[in-house]
Amino acid sequence: MGWAQRLMPRSIAAQIMSLVALSELIGIMLAAVTLIFLFDSPSINDTQKFLAGRVAELTQLLRSTHTPAEVDGLLAAARRGGLDVRRVALSELVPRAAGETRPFSMRAFRQLAAEPGIELLEDVRHPTGSSSQVIVKLDDGQALMADVRVEDGFWPFLLRPAAAMLIIVLISMLLLSVYAVRWVIAPLAEVANAATSFGRSPRATEVLRRRGPLEIAQVADALNDMRTRIRALLDDRTRMLAAISHDLRTPLTRLRLRAERVADETLRTAMLGDIVKVTRMINETLEYLREDARSEAVSRIDLPSFLQTICSDFADTGHAVSYAGPMRLPYFCRPRALSRAVTNIVENAVKHGSTVMVALRLTELDHIEIEVIDDGPGIPPALRDKVFEPFFKADSARQDSGGFGLGLSIAQDIAKRHGGSIELKPREPSGLRVSMLLPPEPVSG
Structure with a gap:
């Protein structure tokens, strides 16, 4: 810490008052010196x-x-x-x-x-x-x-003394105000940026510097402490999920083996169907809660080829899924996460519609829009925000197809971690348009 920082008061109010008083003092001194040398020049x-x-x-x-x-x-x-x-x-x-x-x-x-x-x-x-x-x-x-x-x-x-003194005082106060903004506001901006980065990636390891006024330094300490505690909670959750995954899959495997020995075919089919549903629910829940997928590195892909591959995978299983858009568009993203998001949206579309189109286009400011369009029954406007909530299913609008209400939640989470968003729009005369808007480059974290 330099001598200037040691002399500076610790609180924001005291620093602002000190800088204002110092600017007035320096302004008066400059005005006095200027008057002496100017009017007697x-x-x-x-x-x-x-x-x-x-x-x-x-x-x-x-x-x-x-x-x-x-x-x-x-x-x-x-x-x-x-x-x-x-x-x-x-x-x-x-x-x-x-x-x-x-x-x-x-x-x-x-x-x-x-x-x-x-x-x-x-x-x-x-x-x-x-x-x-x-x-x-x-x-x-x-x-x-x-x-x-x-x-x-x-x-x-x-050259009038009063006007000259006023102008000099104003200029000196302006210059010192710029310094005051840099001294007081810069640490606040750093705290805000750190909080934003922490919100996107709680596992970020960078430590917020402790500098600036006392109140800002205390906020920095609190954020660093909160980041440490949340990181510990995430580590505990990861270990807990690994244990749950192992503890649940083992008895499910035994149940499957026993169900396959049931002589009654109708009962055996029902039991195996229930086991498949429970297994899918466990897998989707663990996928939603996994943190390691969120730390995937960014890499360059050809987005049209990427989307065409997803469409082909669904077409191979008998679904009418097509692609529309440019044939070449390089893009930096987290490929596995983005594939999971688009797949979830398309999977949701093929459950409720007979034909699905995946459209890609560039919007203003070079943003990327991936739009999945189906011809299903659509979703009422009142439920379009709720479908992003975990485990929510709009059964009143779209028939129950065996999902667990996590597909769109996972897709929205992935879009947000790329710095984008997802919006649901109606399709005329019927159907749904799910628009994923992504920035030109994904945000860090």
């Missing part, structure tokens, strides 16, 4: 000295002229030279308001007062003049008013 001072010199020179020339035409000529020449000046009566001047500031330094103009014959009037202003006016007293109750703005446009606004 050589370029600004040189410009103001130049303007002060021109005002002093013009004042001396005006005092040496005697006719109104000469005065007007001097003022016109000064305006053509870029100096905004005019002559006003002393009686028109009003006192400056208390606390009124100028957007420039008066240092160069105050030096005018040291020159002979120059009287700078700082405490008064002309009502129609700008805030950048400088007034020098002339003879005969007159005064020279000069607008000494450096230039027009947006830059003079930035």
